[in-house]
Amino acid sequence: MKHYEDNFAHNHLPHASLQAECFTGHPDFEFPEDLNCVEKLLDRHITEGNGDRIAIRTFDITWTFNDLYEKANQIAHVLTENLDFKPGNRVLIRSANNPMYVACWFGILKAGGIVVATMPLLREKELTVMVDSAEISHAFCDYRLEDAMMEVKSPFLKHVITFDGSGEGFSKLETLMGNKPKVFKNYPTKSDSLSIIGFTSGTTGKPKMTSHYHKDILLICEAFPKYSLQPTPDDVFTGSPPLGFTFGLGGLVLFPFYYGASTFLIEKPSPELLLQAIQDFKVTICFTAPTAWRVLTTKVNEFDISSLRKCVSAGETLPLKVWEDWYEATGLKIIDGIGSTEILHIFISSNEENMRKGATGLPVRGYEARIVDKKGNELPVGTPGRLAVRGITGCKYLNSPEKQKEYVENGWNITGDIFRQDEDGYFWFVARGDDMIISSGYNIAAIEVESVLLTHEDIAECAVVGLPDENRGMLVCAYIVLKDKEKACDALTKTIQDWFKQVAAPYKYPREIRYMDSLPKTETGKIQRFKLKTTLQS
Known part of the structure; x- marks a missing residue:
């Protein structure tokens, strides 16, 4: 229409036959045909x-x-x-x-x-x-x-x-x-x-x-806020994601305003400033990425965060150790979630009633998900496969029918992530589709190796990718940021490798370890593994 x-944008929408199936099925998801979303969010x-x-606060400004x-x-x-x-x-x-x-x-x-x-x-x-x-x-x-x-x-x-x-x-x-x-x-x-x-x-x-x-x-x-946050007009939202990222747009503008709450915006949200805002302005809901939750845990005891009631993580999968360390430090459970720019926001997550530690969660209201093979057939419980999602929103790439066909298959959004589903319906992250390392016939998920490495006392951050190898097909290569960068040496590499073989399956250990001062990341906190892979190939 x-x-x-x-009409440039509308004329370049994918044909209806290429779009994901979208459905509502509940009165909460029904909106009139004549609609400008500003009227519901602001006017x-x-x-x-x-x-x-x-409506909005910063450290210096207050707007009604x-x-x-x-x-x-x-x-x-x-x-x-x-x-x-x-x-x-x-x-x-x-x-x-x-x-x-x-x-x-x-x-x-x-x-x-x-x-x-x-x-x-x-x-x-x-x-x-x-x-x-x-x-x-x-x-x-x-x-x-x-x-x-x-x-x-x-x-x-x-x-x-x-x-x-x-x-x-x-x-x-x-x-x-x-x-x-x-x-x-x-x-x-x-x-x-x-x-x-x-x-x-x-x-x-x-x-x-x-x-x-x-x-x-x-x-x-x-969808997500009703399922996981139960917002009220008295809530104060804050977080680190930029508003140019749909995770930030939802968490810092759309959700608070839809429920009549306020938002606290920080132009350069360092961990210290996030904690300062929570303490001084009685923030109740905080959105940030796993890497930030890790740093916040080390500093949280210096601030009063008693007002905080909901903690949300997305952008990358949340390592179990980060969840456990934050819970031990604060008594608060981080709500993990997976969303995408294509689907607009979080579609699998949890709430305090149904949270299962380590799992991403269950489909939020308005969505359904399943695990499929390369042909789109649903896989048995416990079998890793491609995550397929459909519901109230779906992928609509502009002017890119070939990419649209890659993302949408048989009416389902194929996110590019490898998950497994347990017998109770919970979804567990395994790897990004392009982060699976096949070494000597073994399938090794990069995130599994990273989750183990992050428990080592000397490691602050890490990212794992596959290194091409003539004999094994691929080797597990770990890029590591140390807490004390002066410790980097061959002896420490050997110590980490031996330790890994003791605490996890030996075939998964990183045969190559490279130390870095920092990992390449997007502005939203995602580690840019494709840049690390490019480094390996150069």
Whole structure:
């Protein structure tokens, strides 16, 4: 259906026959055909008389829902009146997590635009790929990050408007907003109008364009948070994931606002700042990655985190030792979850009632999952295989039918992960599909080796990949970051290898160990194993 004057994105959706089967089956998942998701996430708080409630805090700024509502409306006016904007245009946001980022996000949707949110660490090369791929016409950019944005040369990009995300001064956008009305009539989008384009986070090379409808934004708010978090208006959310990552968008904007709660945003969320925010602003729900939970555990005793009631981990699988160490230090159980940019947010997780230590969990409300072989046949209980998921949201790659066929098979989303399912229905992570190491006929999951190595007293972080080998096919190669980097030596390597053979199956031990000062990671905290594999091959 054509809802926009600029139909580029809708015209490049995959054919219906290539999309995953989506179903609702519950009144909570039914939304009207005429739908702009901003009305449910933001505007209703004003009409219901809750405009004075706090929506966003930082260490320096406090905005109510009314503040956010008025600024989003003014931004929508700027787009439609000053910037030659047409509904359906793609608008990029380049900024760290701050209130103006959120105002731009809502303003774009109010005007009928499609948001392309990005992460601060991206540079001219990555930004250009995004602008050209999505034919982005407008960009809102924090002036502190404008250098890379200004280097983007594309025939599609017509307007780059800077703003001041620090809240300390004014930039071009604030100047244009100055005399704009604080009310705006939202563009009449439909439930299946595109709202966002999310580029995959780049752990496997060139990113792909995923797309999601206005109804998808609201559907995920009825899924994971209701299943695992049970949010109330008194909750305060925080976390480290960038808003350009759908894990962060959901956890730090969509979920709190859908339930009338507030969010605490941190532009550069170090472990110390996360803990400081939890202590000083009585944060109740925290989203971050496994690597951060590991560091937080070492510092948590220096802070009062008694307000915290829910801890959520995603982005990578959560090592059992990280879960155990955090629980021992705090008495809180980390909720692990697996989601994807393609499906928008978490689709397998747990809650306090059904959590099984070490398992990723069960399908959250609105989704179903199964383990299949290469032909799509369901596998017996306990057999590792490909994870297949379907439910209220699904993969919709733009302008990429071949990639769409790879991700969606027979109506199911094939995530690229290897899992097994136990007799009680719980899903257990085994490996990424491309992280399985086959050595001398043995199937060795990289995550299994990593989970053992992380229990060694000298190891702070590690990543395991397969090293091509003429005799064995592949060798297990471990990249290790030591707690004390001065200890790196051949003798320690031998000690770690001998220790590993004593505590785990000897055939899994890392025959090659390489020490690093740090591991390559995406901005969302995922270890970029493809970069380590490239290093091995060079």
